[in-house]
Amino acid sequence: MTSNAFDDWADRDALVPPEPVISVRGLTHRFGAGCDRCIQLTGESAGTNRCSVCGTVVAVYDASFEVGPHEVLGVVGESGSGKTTLLRCLHLDLRPESGSIRVGGHPLQRSAVMMVHQNALAAGLYPRLAAESNVAERLLGRGARAFAEIHDRTTELLGELGLRPERHTDALMTFSGGMQQRVQLARALVDPPTVLLLDEPTTGLDPSVQADLLDVVQRVTQSLESASIVVSHDLAAVRVLASRIIVLHHGRIVEEGISEQVLEDPQHPYTQLLVSSRLT
């Protein structure tokens, strides 16, 4: 009897890559009426994402990527490179012109995705209500009607994210940017989404708060079964959070790879510029 070479493997399934949680194929979105030459006249070769004929901005063109379970994908690029448009398409705030977004093999549903916005007050949170109430809204929307249960759950979530109990009933508008981000994360944890989107989670925060928040975000993304996508200008933050990175330039993905690889050995000239211009 010949022994099978695979018998020594303890877990054969471990070698099979997991099914991606979210799969994006050929995502394109333009702002403007568009013309036949928009695609040719924009991009890397043209040095712009604005069509010189019709003025249309090709915000994202032919973006394709996949994110697996427990994986965090970082999206970096300069202002106007299409990062936020990409995120808004994934959040279904914008209907992409073409391409497909599939979650677990099915077309993306709004309920499967949740975004942690850069500006918490623009994220639909209630500045005049208590932090606890902002988290409780998600539970109330799902039909919870027992005050004690809702209170216990919100207190637990806010505590996990490092908010002191005496601040739970303070109005959200009295919170700092970092604390508001934590409240948003607590809302996300009420009903963990399949895809978590983080838009510039550390922008506008001082370095000590950034480090603290990065620690919280890392804990949250690792604890979730879901896929996470982080958009940031801050390469240091992306290096800490993301296992893979895609680099956007003029609406196109110009480089993609493992974080360390892309940041240590960038191949594309724009990525080299981005990495070399990082303040140290």
Added chain:
Amino acid sequence: MNRKATVAALAAEHGRPQAYAYLDEDTKRNVRRAILKALAIPGWQVPFASREMPVARGWGSGGLQVTLSLVGPADTVKVIDQGDDLSSNAVGMRNLITSSARCDATTSTTEATIIQSRHRIPELDLRADQLLVLQVPHPEPLRRVVPDDVAALRHHADRDYTPAWLDLYDAEACLGGPRTGADHPVLVDGSRLMSPSPIPRYDVLRLDNRPHPILLGAGRRARLTALPPFTRVQPLAFDDRPLAPERADGPCRRCGSTTSYRVPSDGRWCCSDVDACRVRHEAAAP
């Protein structure tokens, strides 16, 4: 000129002898159609063509139009303002109704066939043949939490009252109880959120399964709401935090009641519903 015939006489002088009870017949028909529709969908806000009335909008013009659309010469009308028959607002509207409809007026709850009220539900039990009309300043229960009318309509259409629950949760978490001193929102038939008019919580808890119809008129907002007899009406409250009525620190100084809704008066407490207090006082007298 006979004071009781003033409006009818003026109407006749201008070739409109049919104008009975201040409003013309078309207006009354419009209001009655809205009332029928409101009764068919309990707790739903039904728009109607609110007319200019001889009281300012927000001072009972909606309740007045409902009463004048339904009143007949055989009716006996009672008008109360915060439980009192003799406040200037109540007296003015009672005089307008009785003079224009040539009907009787009373201060007795049991004798009245139509009771128009502001801020209170009479404490004496009403019969099935009596009609309660409530004056409503703001018929939209989501007004404080959803400032946009169109968004509020969408919430009603979806039966999604999360903003109201959220407001209640925030008040419970921060203040230990609801923010609403009066006008606490209610769920009609377990599904439609309704503003019960600024009645105290004591009265909100008495809205459930009443044997008589209740009509709520908001003239400024041109909306009618209705509760047919034996409608299930529950205040918006968490399962483990039921709505509690207001508390008074002492018995009524007139009738001695400890269960009525009482308001402070000259350092002591007295019943808000004057007629109910009178009945209790007379029953207790030797």
